[in-house]
Amino acid sequence: MITRPRNVSSSSSSPSLARAMGRHVLSVLHRSTGLLLLSALALALPACADPAPAPPVSHVTDHDNLLLAEWHTEFGVPPFDLIKNEHYEPAFREAMALHIAEVEAIVANPEAPTFENTIVALELSGAMLRRVSRVFGAVSGAHTNDTLQTVDRTLAPVRAAHADDINLNPELWERVEAVYEQKDGLGLTPEQDRLLEEMRKGFVRRGAALDEAGKARMREINGELAQFSTQYGENVLAETNAYELLVTDTADLGNLPPNLVHLAAEKARERGYEAGWVFTQDRPSVEPFLDASPNRDLRKDAFMGYALRGDNDNEHDNKEILSRTAALRAERANLMGYPTHAHFVLSDNMAETPDRVMSFLEEVWRPALEVAKQERADMQELMNAEGVEGELEGWDWRHYTERVRKARYALDQEALLPYFEVNSARDGVFMVTNHLFGMTFHERPDLPRWHPDQQVFEVREADGSHLGILYMDFFARPSKRGGAWMNSLRTQSNVDGFVTPIVTTNFNFPAPAGGGPSLIGLDNTMTLAHEMGHAIHGLLSNVTYESLAGTAVPRDFVEMPSQVMENWMGEPEVLRMYARHYQTGEVLPDEFIDKLQASATFNQGFITVEFIAAAFLDMAWHLLDRPVEHEARAFEDAEMAHIGLIDEILPRYRSGYFSHIFSGGYSAGYYSYLWAEVLDKDAFQAFVETGDLFHRETAQKLRDEVLSRGGTRPGMELYVNFRGREPSIQALLEARGLVDG
Numbered sequence: 001m002i003t004r005p006r007n008v009s010s011s012s013s014s015p016s017l018a019r020a021m022g023r024h025v026l027s028v029l030h031r032s033t034g035l036l037l038l039s040a041l042a043l044a045l046p047a048c049a050d051p052a053p054a055p056p057v058s059h060v061t062d063h064d065n066l067l068l069a070e071w072h073t074e075f076g077v078p079p080f081d082l083i084k085n086e087h088y089e090p091a092f093r094e095a096m097a098l099h100i101a102e103v104e105a106i107v108a109n110p111e112a113p114t115f116e117n118t119i120v121a122l123e124l125s126g127a128m129l130r131r132v133s134r135v136f137g138a139v140s141g142a143h144t145n146d147t148l149q150t151v152d153r154t155l156a157p158v159r160a161a162h163a164d165d166i167n168l169n170p171e172l173w174e175r176v177e178a179v180y181e182q183k184d185g186l187g188l189t190p191e192q193d194r195l196l197e198e199m200r201k202g203f204v205r206r207g208a209a210l211d212e213a214g215k216a217r218m219r220e221i222n223g224e225l226a227q228f229s230t231q232y233g234e235n236v237l238a239e240t241n242a243y244e245l246l247v248t249d250t251a252d253l254g255n256l257p258p259n260l261v262h263l264a265a266e267k268a269r270e271r272g273y274e275a276g277w278v279f280t281q282d283r284p285s286v287e288p289f290l291d292a293s294p295n296r297d298l299r300k301d302a303f304m305g306y307a308l309r310g311d312n313d314n315e316h317d318n319k320e321i322l323s324r325t326a327a328l329r330a331e332r333a334n335l336m337g338y339p340t341h342a343h344f345v346l347s348d349n350m351a352e353t354p355d356r357v358m359s360f361l362e363e364v365w366r367p368a369l370e371v372a373k374q375e376r377a378d379m380q381e382l383m384n385a386e387g388v389e390g391e392l393e394g395w396d397w398r399h400y401t402e403r404v405r406k407a408r409y410a411l412d413q414e415a416l417l418p419y420f421e422v423n424s425a426r427d428g429v430f431m432v433t434n435h436l437f438g439m440t441f442h443e444r445p446d447l448p449r450w451h452p453d454q455q456v457f458e459v460r461e462a463d464g465s466h467l468g469i470l471y472m473d474f475f476a477r478p479s480k481r482g483g484a485w486m487n488s489l490r491t492q493s494n495v496d497g498f499v500t501p502i503v504t505t506n507f508n509f510p511a512p513a514g515g516g517p518s519l520i521g522l523d524n525t526m527t528l529a530h531e532m533g534h535a536i537h538g539l540l541s542n543v544t545y546e547s548l549a550g551t552a553v554p555r556d557f558v559e560m561p562s563q564v565m566e567n568w569m570g571e572p573e574v575l576r577m578y579a580r581h582y583q584t585g586e587v588l589p590d591e592f593i594d595k596l597q598a599s600a601t602f603n604q605g606f607i608t609v610e611f612i613a614a615a616f617l618d619m620a621w622h623l624l625d626r627p628v629e630h631e632a633r634a635f636e637d638a639e640m641a642h643i644g645l646i647d648e649i650l651p652r653y654r655s656g657y658f659s660h661i662f663s664g665g666y667s668a669g670y671y672s673y674l675w676a677e678v679l680d681k682d683a684f685q686a687f688v689e690t691g692d693l694f695h696r697e698t699a700q701k702l703r704d705e706v707l708s709r710g711g712t713r714p715g716m717e718l719y720v721n722f723r724g725r726e727p728s729i730q731a732l733l734e735a736r737g738l739v740d741g
């Protein structure tokens with residue numbers, strides 16, 4: 001039984017599309033992620049019990065808008081408990097005005113331009129706006145509401161225009177150029193030199209060197225793009241929340257884990273159904289259903305609902321928005337003298353050119369596609385052997401993957417779940433972090449939060465000194481966007497005294513139902529470790545200038561520190577340290593660990609193919625050499641046919657909900673995750689080669705040469721300083737089972 005309040009029937013899609021819906025929707029925005037920690041180690045680590053927190057109290061003064069006031073909170077954390085929705089818009093407007101005044105003062109300075117009075121002054125300007133933007137970005141991503149969405153929509157073009165007012169200010173550009181021209185005689189430190197290089201490049205890349213007509217068109221394009229980006233993200237959220245699948249026959253749940261059954265029942269009650277179970281399109285809901293349900297029709301319904309988000313020809317359709325976005329980006333690149341948006345973006349990344357990205361993707365694509373075809377054949381055989389007629393389809397893939405996994409490795413994912421309760425997974429990640437870098441985590445339920453489910457930790461160095469603050473927001477809810485991500489509420493810097501970082505990590509794990517545990521599994525534990533890796537990158541930053549601190553590095557380098565953390569979580573010796581049954585405390589049995597090892601490369605053909613298909617799709621949209629709009633579905637179909645994608649697999653993100661590239665910062669950059677995996681697999685080998693996964697000197701080197709250095713040097717240089725050589729792709733191919741190890 002299905003109730004669908006929205007039009008998501010398969011008839012709304014083209015036949016080729018329907019056929020192409022075979023992809024499953026595993027895991028996270030930052031796809032390789034995971035981590036945890038455990039009660040055995042609780043002695044070594046600050047415990048993370050769940051004390052009933054007293055209501056947090058913040059004190060603020062000096063301004064009637066709390067976002068602009070001085071915060072007398074401990075560690076200077078934002079007073080989330082006191083900030084009101086209505087504070088944001090006026091705070092943004094006032095902070096932008098302040099920023100403009102600061103920039104005007106730099107321009108009006110009668111003294112000749114110097115590094116201090118121009119470059120450093122500009123670096124320090126806009127601090128209040130950064131504070132407001134970061135709080136808003138964090139809260140609106142993790143716990144939005146109608147008011148915040150309206151603020152976002154209203155201010156998107158205003159904020160874009162504000163950025164252009166500064167980036168395209170001719171007098172400001174003249175001063176920056178004047179400093180740049182004398183740079184060699186200024187006696188700058190390497191970091192100061194880097195700041196100047198990056199700042200000048202930023203101005204050029206935003207159009208400062210264009211003529212007046214070019215600048216005017218640049219402003220128009222940026223304004224439109226900002227609106228499209230906001231609208232695209234809202235449409236994805238609306239489409240995700242609008243879908244529901246009501247299941248009324250318990251047989252249709254299959255072997256769905258009990259906690260998820262409970263969660264689905266709660267969801268049904270919340271939505272006013274007296275009986276049954278409701279599944280939605282957030283991943284923790286739809287993926288386990290596709291794994292578990294033996295009902296092929298229902299699987300198809302859920303699968304199509306997922307795949308057609310943003311592509312339902314309704315008021316939330318994203319096709320025109322994304323096509324116009326790609327066209328405007330092409331026009332902007334042309335204006336800047338680049339053949340395509342991809343050329344423009346990549347010229348500032350490690351990869352440097354589209355050719356290098358495409359040939360890298362090709363190199364992994366070919367073996368992966370062959371492996372995926374073999375996986376398909378195995379599943380087809382099992383399906384037909386069970387008496388299900390016809391061809392394997394997209395909505396069958398996840399289900400039969402689990403069946404084959406069970407048959408071949410006797411590995412029952414569901415039986416593993418009790419060993420990966422969310423808090424013990426978190427403690428496992430803390431433990432790994434502690435063993436590598438000596439940091440400890442101290443829960444602070446008294447600090448203000450934006451949602452009661454959030455956890456807050458003070459992070460300390462091995463010697464007990466304060467390092468920073470870490471927020472963790474684990475559970476899916478309608479007010480949160482999909483995926484998992486990290487952001488900074490305050491970035492490290494050391495211009496006039498050391499400023500400590502405040503970072504947040506966000507996830508979409510299944511919320512505990514009926515007082516039960518949240519059992520997240522190993523994949524989500526990897527996600528937890530991944531976001532923790534970004535958090536560590538922010539927390540361990542030790543540079544002078546904020547704009548070069550922490551995660552301020554190219555897209556195809558930023559995923560290295562995050563992905564490298566995932567490597568520990570699946571290692572047998574590490575699993576034995578943290579993976580314990582949430583009820584009995586029993587360590588994950590060796591039998592399970594052996595099976596996990598044996599099946600480590602299982603389904604990697606599929607996982608790799610769906611990823612690279614999306615990376616090719618991203619490149620296709622951004623290799624347009626003219627500002628021409630394309631019909632999105634036909635464009636995508638043609639591109640997928642061109643690369644030889646098989647019908648049963650969809651790109652990991654279809655164009656209609658590819659938020660990374662149409663409302664995030666990953667345009668012409670989705671390949672970065674795989675690119676960074678070359679680095680992270682190779683980096684992890686540095687530990688393996690010592691014979692000690694927690695080798696302290698290697699960890700210290702990783703910290704000193706990479707994690708603490710932010711963007712003060714190019715990524716490859718940082719990497720080579722750590723590893724002693726450039727990375728090899730071999731470790732990645734072996735880890736994915738795409739070559740013989």
Ligand SMILES: [Zn+2]
Pocket residue numbers: 030031530534559562
């Ligand atoms: Zn990431």
